[in-house]
Amino acid sequence: MKWEGRRKSSNVNDQRGRCYSGGGRIALGGGGLGIGGLVIYLLISMMGGGDLGDVVGGAVLPPAQQQTQQQSTYQETPQEKELMGFLSVALADIEDTWSQILPKSQYKTAYKEPMMTIYTGQINTAFGAADSGVGPFYCPGDQTIYLDLSFYDTLTRKYGAKEGDFAMVYVIAHEAGHHVQTLLGVTQQLNTLRQRVARGTMSQTEFNRYSVAFELQADYLAGVVARYMQERGYLERGDLSEAMSAAAVVGDDAIQKRYQGYVDPDTFNHGTSAQRQEWFKRGFEAGDLSGWDTFKGL
Numbered sequence: 001m002k003w004e005g006r007r008k009s010s011n012v013n014d015q016r017g018r019c020y021s022g023g024g025r026i027a028l029g030g031g032g033l034g035i036g037g038l039v040i041y042l043l044i045s046m047m048g049g050g051d052l053g054d055v056v057g058g059a060v061l062p063p064a065q066q067q068t069q070q071q072s073t074y075q076e077t078p079q080e081k082e083l084m085g086f087l088s089v090a091l092a093d094i095e096d097t098w099s100q101i102l103p104k105s106q107y108k109t110a111y112k113e114p115m116m117t118i119y120t121g122q123i124n125t126a127f128g129a130a131d132s133g134v135g136p137f138y139c140p141g142d143q144t145i146y147l148d149l150s151f152y153d154t155l156t157r158k159y160g161a162k163e164g165d166f167a168m169v170y171v172i173a174h175e176a177g178h179h180v181q182t183l184l185g186v187t188q189q190l191n192t193l194r195q196r197v198a199r200g201t202m203s204q205t206e207f208n209r210y211s212v213a214f215e216l217q218a219d220y221l222a223g224v225v226a227r228y229m230q231e232r233g234y235l236e237r238g239d240l241s242e243a244m245s246a247a248a249v250v251g252d253d254a255i256q257k258r259y260q261g262y263v264d265p266d267t268f269n270h271g272t273s274a275q276r277q278e279w280f281k282r283g284f285e286a287g288d289l290s291g292w293d294t295f296k297g298l
């Protein structure tokens with residue numbers, strides 16, 4: 001991605017973030033969903049009172065005090081400095097994409113820019129040591145994307161995504177997709193279904209299908225951003241395949257194979273590798289909201 005010398009978003013918070021939302025967090029999927037996370041996830045699912053968004057991604061934030069302490073001793077590496085640079089430019093591209101597309105879409109909605117809080121470093125989670133990296137997530141309550149820069153290493157080295165800046169652009173464009181879903185009311189609709197699960201009027205398995213559609217929609221929206229960037233000549237050779245590779249390694253089937261050795265489609269909540277790639281591609285090809293209804297047929 002060509003980013004040097006280009007506009008950087010002013011909505012980046014370079015600090016440890018905290019999520020104040022009562023509405024739960026929406027993760028990318030695969031962000032540290034280890035065995036511990038799966039077990040806790042299943043437990044909470046069985047209890048029926050859990051908030052899916054708080055556990056997908058397999059981690060919770062540590063107490064605020066601990067975060068502050070880590071920040072004060074933190075030294076930035078050259079790789080992280082570069083990550084900060086192009087992610088700030090990518091966020092600016094995301095802002096430009098949606099402030100142009102949303103008012104012209106069938107929804108005629110003004111775009112309200114989200115914040116992006118960046119923090120770095122491993123965080124010990126309540127789920128223990130299975131995989132302590134906190135995955136990226138979007139918090140509807142404060143309309144902020146939270147990203148741990150070390151997720152780049154998780155994505156490429158641990159999950160095996162192709163190396164390159166655009167893997168991370170896919171990640172934040174997906175999270176920004178959840179912001180668009182929040183502005184357009186889709187997140188709220190999913191939360192209503194989540195409450196039905198809590199009340200016992202919808203099964204977890206059925207809800208999971210809606211969750212998959214919701215996440216695939218965010219992948220579609222990430223594709224729309226990539227198209228916007230391509231039309232302006234910001235993409236470089238390999239960028240799209242980096243995004244496709246990242247979409248593949250965070251697929252539910254890939255994650256389940258990696259962590260539990262088998263695949264259970266009833267528990268999918270983000271979609272398979274193939275689905276995630278497919279919807280990213282559809283968004284890229286459409287370049288607008290015309291084909292974004294992933295809920296069709298549910």
Ligand SMILES: [Zn+2]
Pocket residue numbers: 026027028029174175178215218
């Ligand atoms: Zn997501």
